Amino acid sequence: MAPVRFVKNTRGIALITVVLVALAVSSMAIAASILTMNGTLIRRFSERSAVADQAALSGLEEALSSVLGNPGIVPATGYATLEDSVAVVDASGTPIPGVYRWTYVGPSNDRARASILSLAKARGGGMALRRMEVDAQSYARYGILIGNDPTAQGFQPSDRMFGPVHFNTGITINSPFGLDTATFWQQVTTTSTIAGIGNGIFRKGYTQNVDPVPFPALSDLDPLRGMATGANLHLTTSIGNPNGALTRLEFIPIDMDPDPVTEDIQGFFRVYTNSISSNMPFVVGWQTGADGPISTSNCGVVSGPPGNATFLRYGYELDIDQAKDSVDNNRYRCFLGGDPALHPGANQSGVFEQTPTGSGPTAGGSWLPWPGPAVSGPASFMGRLDHDYLWPYTPAVNSTTKGVIFIDGEVALSGVVAGKVTVVATDDIVVVDDVTQYTDPGAAACDRDVLGLIAGDDIIISDNTLMTPQRYSTSAAYHTMGKSKDEYLQAVVMSLDEFRVQEAASGPGSGEPCEGTVQGRGCLYLTGSILAGTRGLLGFGSQGYRVRLSYNSCVETQAPPQFPATNLYEKARVYELDPANFDVAAWFTQYQM
Secondary structure (H helix, E strand, O other): OOOOOOOOOOHHHHHHHHHHHHHHHHHHHHHHHHHHHHHHHHHHHHHHHHHHHHHHHHHHHHHHHHHHHHHHHOOOOOOEEEEEEEEOOOOOEEEEEEEEEEOOOOOOOOOOOEEEEEEEOOOOOOOOEEEEEEEEEHHHHHOOOEEEEEOOOOOOOOOOEEOOOOOOEEEEEEEOOEEEEEEEOOEEEEEEEOOOHHEEEEEEEEEEEOOOHHHHHOHHHHHHHHHHHOOOOEEOOOOOOOOOOOOOEEEEEEEEOOOOOOOOOEEEEEEEEEEOOOHHHHHOOOOOOOOOHHHHEEEEEEEEEOOOEEEOEEEEOOOOHHHHHHOOOOOOOOOOOOOHHHHHHEEOOOOOOOOOOOOOHHHOOOEEEOOOOOOOHHHHOOOOOHHHOOEEEEOEEEEOOOOOEEEEEEEEEEEOOOEEEEEEEEEOOOEEEEEEOOHHHHOOOOOOOEEEEEEEOOOOEOOOOOOOOOOOOOOOOOEOOOOOOOEEEEEEEEEEEEEEEEEOOOOOOOOEOOOEEOOOOOOOEEEEEEEEEOOOOOOOOOOOOOEEOOOOHHHHOOOOOOOOOOEEEEEEEEEEEEOOOHHHHHHHHHHOO
């Protein structure tokens, strides 16, 4: 076996080994140093990001404080800059080095909501963007809001108020009668005092000597005109008699789905107008003579089968005995202008005439065509004779709608509302027949229908031949000439002046009972809210109406579209947004669409 040879000179291998070990140790030291440095950088960046986020959040709170102290800083459109690259300070008021902030506020596409944006940047790259959504308390939340009560009508023992009540004046509660005591189910507030506090039952208490709730000015409603114009829902009408109108909107719900399930009901209205001021009674169904419906051309008897009937009026086709017999037997009826029943051969069958024919007050009135783009639908819709005269106001059939119909002038209303809509008139709104929702407010379907009415002057319940009982002579008994003896209004009504019944202190004193109580015009069932700059008369003694007000609790969360809001804001929600490539103008433009 060959002998084993030993290498005696190993100094070179040892050197290599030492170098390799030194390199390994150095690599580990460098790696540890890099990791330490990265950790420091990450920690510092996290600290800067946290500082930026806290600065952004504090910016929201400071901006909210500014909004609460001065609601006018929220612009009607666009946005306002509250801070522009300002140094952020700590709790002691000392500027935080390298931290700057920008804050903005602007409205949404809903007038009762706004957004505050707060962008903070910290030196070294930390950024944070936060958004606070703030809600202004809508006027619609009140069950009753009164600016002035000049006659100190107060509340009666039979009154039941289910919504919040506020008066910018004193409140009077009259003494209980029998088992009846005025009852308030939500808070009652007044800028003065409550006379007769012991006469009321306050389920959630009351507060006296509070700050007033100012009503909006007519100019505050100007942005709504633009919204309506963009959706072809703006009209200019004549202003005639303070209690009348030459133009009427008749609301009509239409099922746009041919199947038998009525889940696709859309809202439309037709516009009937008469340019002849002397024919105003025909447009709104007013009583013009002293002897009741006999002397008016919008009242009479429909005679004959549907589709081939005639309309018989006293002085034209009926003599006084025939008229008396038809009234006594409850066959005499009154109609609004444009109703098919008023035109020979075109009644009860749904026949529609764009320019109704006839003589006297029936001449000159017409329906206005829809000025917007053509609306398509099922054959049942396209085949309607009034197809070209249907004005759509719900999004499914009018993609540009903001839910606002704006009238420069005065207007009369009737019909059934489907969907969410607010009607604004710069002058009077006159209710000339029932105005109801397609979905009963009592069904608690808050996502379906809601109506808001805003008048720059008065909202008036008309004294006309449909709603006020009539008689054929001054010595005869009163009879109902409309479709029912009671009237129904389902809406949040806001009048910048009065909400009142026309001629509330005159007319029949025992024409129609209300829930067993003698009353001239029966019951007025109002489901919604009464918001009036001045409290007008709705009844006086046994004349006018006995009002039955029910609060629509849906308006607490679903106010009518674009309904005015008070100057009382409250924080709703806070969101974290991505600050990368943030453009404030583009953001608010998108948010306000």
